[in-house]
Amino acid sequence: MDPPTVPPVGTSLFWFRRDLRLDDNPGLAAALSCSQTVVGCSKAARARRRAGSRLLAAPARIPVFIWSPDEEGEFQPGTCSRWWLSRSLAALSARLASLGSRLLVRRAKDSLSGLADVLADTGATTLFFNQLYDPISLVRDFGLKQALGERGVACWSYGGDVLFEPWEVMQDDGQPFVTFEAFWDRVTNLGLEPKFPLPPLVSMPHVPTGLPSLELSELALLSPEEDATSKSLEQKWEPGAQPSHRQLEKFVQTRLSNFCHHKAQVDKDSTSELSPYIHYGEISVRYIYYRVKQEVLSGKCGQQSCNDFLRQMGYREYSRYISFHFPFTHERAYLEHLQACPWRYDKNDFKAWRLGLTGYPMVDAGMRQLWSEGWQHNRLRVVCASFLVKNLLLPWQWGLKHFWRTLLDADLECDALGWQYISGCLADAHPFGYLMELEYESRKFDASGRYIRRWIPSLARLPNKYIHCPWEAPAAILEDAGVELGVTYPHRVVKIEAVRQRVLNACNVIEQNQRNMDRGPFRPATAPVPRPEEATTMTEQSDRATEDSLEDDDGSDMDESTSSEESGVESFLGSRNVPSETAARTAASHYTAAGHWGTSSASQKRRQSGGGA
Numbered sequence: 179m180d181p182p183t184v185p186p187v188g189t190s191l192f193w194f195r196r197d198l199r200l201d202d203n204p205g206l207a208a209a210l211s212c213s214q215t216v217v218g219c220s221k222a223a224r225a226r227r228r229a230g231s232r233l234l235a236a237p238a239r240i241p242v243f244i245w246s247p248d249e250e251g252e253f254q255p256g257t258c259s260r261w262w263l264s265r266s267l268a269a270l271s272a273r274l275a276s277l278g279s280r281l282l283v284r285r286a287k288d289s290l291s292g293l294a295d296v297l298a299d300t301g302a303t304t305l306f307f308n309q310l311y312d313p314i315s316l317v318r319d320f321g322l323k324q325a326l327g328e329r330g331v332a333c334w335s336y337g338g339d340v341l342f343e344p345w346e347v348m349q350d351d352g353q354p355f356v357t358f359e360a361f362w363d364r365v366t367n368l369g370l371e372p373k374f375p376l377p378p379l380v381s382m383p384h385v386p387t388g389l390p391s392l393e394l395s396e397l398a399l400l401s402p403e404e405d406a407t408s409k410s411l412e413q414k415w416e417p418g419a420q421p422s423h424r425q426l427e428k429f430v431q432t433r434l435s436n437f438c439h440h441k442a443q444v445d446k447d448s449t450s451e452l453s454p455y456i457h458y459g460e461i462s463v464r465y466i467y468y469r470v471k472q473e474v475l476s477g478k479c480g481q482q483s484c485n486d487f488l489r490q491m492g493y494r495e496y497s498r499y500i501s502f503h504f505p506f507t508h509e510r511a512y513l514e515h516l517q518a519c520p521w522r523y524d525k526n527d528f529k530a531w532r533l534g535l536t537g538y539p540m541v542d543a544g545m546r547q548l549w550s551e552g553w554q555h556n557r558l559r560v561v562c563a564s565f566l567v568k569n570l571l572l573p574w575q576w577g578l579k580h581f582w583r584t585l586l587d588a589d590l591e592c593d594a595l596g597w598q599y600i601s602g603c604l605a606d607a608h609p610f611g612y613l614m615e616l617e618y619e620s621r622k623f624d625a626s627g628r629y630i631r632r633w634i635p636s637l638a639r640l641p642n643k644y645i646h647c648p649w650e651a652p653a654a655i656l657e658d659a660g661v662e663l664g665v666t667y668p669h670r671v672v673k674i675e676a677v678r679q680r681v682l683n684a685c686n687v688i689e690q691n692q693r694n695m696d697r698g699p700f701r702p703a704t705a706p707v708p709r710p711e712e713a714t715t716m717t718e719q720s721d722r723a724t725e726d727s728l729e730d731d732d733g734s735d736m737d738e739s740t741s742s743e744e745s746g747v748e749s750f751l752g753s754r755n756v757p758s759e760t761a762a763r764t765a766a767s768h769y770t771a772a773g774h775w776g777t778s779s780a781s782q783k784r785r786q787s788g789g790g791a
């Protein structure tokens with residue numbers, strides 16, 4: 179992807195978000211590479227520059243981080259995620275200092291007011307940042323670009339979070355793909371490689387010392403109690419860009435070549451464990467892509483393992499894609515008829531699941547690890563999520579929220595994709611009636627019972643034959659193992675016969691709702707917007723986006739938001755304050771419209787030739 183050519187600018191800010199790295203950071207690189215000559219611009223910008231010149235002797239490049247959790251609405255990061263962020267910011271700040279720069283840190287009600295303060299303090303006239311694709315960020319960034327544009331601040335955003343932008347991989351008819359296979363097939367046959375990573379930075383411009391900034395400790399990312407109880411995370415994890423590269427190397431050297439055989443094993447270190455690093459952007463996905471490919475080219479890793487690993491990365495890519503084109507999937511089923519599911523809303527069962535007290539060892543071990551370490555292997559996420567949705571018939575949104583609050587790598591797009599798949603809500607998911615064989619999964623992926631023994635010590639003395647199903651163990655064996663069901667380990671919250679009946683009933687209700695309707699998706703994708711002929715000013719772009727939003731809002735189904743499913747979730751989890759789907763679609767169409775805000779030359783050519791991706 180060719181970055182847009184930025185006209186010469188005076189003092190500029192680079193806004194760090196989920197891209198806490200200096201290497202292969204396109205937005206940062208653009209901020210550093212554009213010339214510092216001051217050119218003619220609006221009256222407001224000239225006034226801003228004059229104010230800044232009182233503070234700064236020369237135009238500067240200022241890295242800034244704004245902590246404004248309130249604007250994330252109900253998706254404020256949980257304790258483990260904030261623990262990671264606090265350590266990652268410390269690492270970033272130290273790295274910037276070692277290269278001659280300084281991270282300006284602010285706390286604010288929202289990003290706009292935080293940035294406005296820094297802009298006022300520095301007289302900066304330009305803001306650079308990398309794009310995010312979850313609906314909350316889409317709406318915020320769109321509003322922010324408009325508001326700052328009106329104040330004469332130019333905003334430039336770049337694609338630094340994905341291999342290809344979501345609007346670059348489209349079907350021939352211009353609509354987004356709705357199955358992973360078709361999406362990934364197109365990505366791998368685009369005839370284009372992702373852009374090669376940018377070279378590492380060796381120095382950064384000086385940031386004047388007089389500019390006010392909070393100490394990282396003053397941000398209070400964690401309360402003292404949270405900080406104290408998160409100490410154990412330090413034993414396993416080391417956040418930061420440099421550790422992320424070490425982790426990648428460790429994976430490439432020791433696990434990658436066997437990835438195709440071992441990736442689903444939960445009782446050993448089988449996967450990369452890179453997800454928290456990737457979530458906070460400490461390592462670039464393009465760098466990972468090329469590093470893994472290099473192993474194949476050098477003959478150190480087979481093609482199958484490489485393909486399998488990149489496919490996992492492809493799921494992450496797809497999560498951004500789905501979130502961008504269908505910006506409601508963190509809340510509602512993609513296949514609309516699934517919204518008719520007669521959920522049970524049983525808080526006691528939800529509690530048993532959260533605490534790892536369901537009586538199913540694999541599920542309980544997984545949930546205890548999640549609570550303790552903020553981490554689970556993908557297979558365990560699948561097993562635990564499936565148990566909540568199918569066995570307990572509890573709404574998947576409850577599970578999504580719990581994962582969001584507890585995971586170290588909590589990532590709204592990946593979380594939503596995972597839960598939509600498990601719940602049969604996607605076009606290529608198993609149908610809702612599909613039930614996972616829990617005992618079979620447990621024996622297959624934790625054959626020795628090592629994982630269960632680690633997380634449920636009270637079952638440790640059970641022989642392998644019964645560790646996956648203690649309810650089948652004869653009384654004498656339970657006694658020998660010191661297990662007293664209902665006392666040292668719970669009875670099953672629900673038996674499999676009851677589960678089958680529940681799921682069957684639910685399928686009947688869902689099917690009735692589906693009758694006489696074509697198969698989904700029933701919501702339109704992001705409307706394709708013609709690319710403007712040439713780059714436009716900030717205000718012109720805002721105007722166009724507003725018009726687009728009116729066209730986009732067909733007034734049909736966008737606002738019919740209250741299903742039985744949602745009202746149940748709301749009553750349990752409190753009111754929603756996430757942006758509306760319409761607002762997210764407007765913001766998304768703005769990206770597709772704004773050709774020079776990250777649209778690649780390749781996709782431009784494709785669009786000009788009238789073809790799909």
Ligand SMILES: Cc1cc2nc3c(=O)[nH]c(=O)nc-3n(C[C@H](O)[C@H](O)[C@H](O)COP(=O)(O)OP(=O)(O)OC[C@H]3O[C@@H](n4cnc5c(N)ncnc54)[C@H](O)[C@@H]3O)c2cc1C
Binds near residue numbers: 449451491497563596
């Ligand atoms: C219900 C559910 C919820 C999930 N929630 C999250 C979440 O909040 N954050 C998160 O990062 N992942 C989530 N995942 C995806 C996946 O479980 C994790 O990314 C993976 O377990 C991380 O381990 P790893 O880094 O060792 O993965 P590896 O297998 O080494 O894969 C490498 C990278 O590919 C990406 N990836 C792998 N599998 C998936 C997948 N199924 N979906 C999307 N991306 C994937 C991740 O960035 C991962 O770091 C969820 C999956 C499910 C089923």
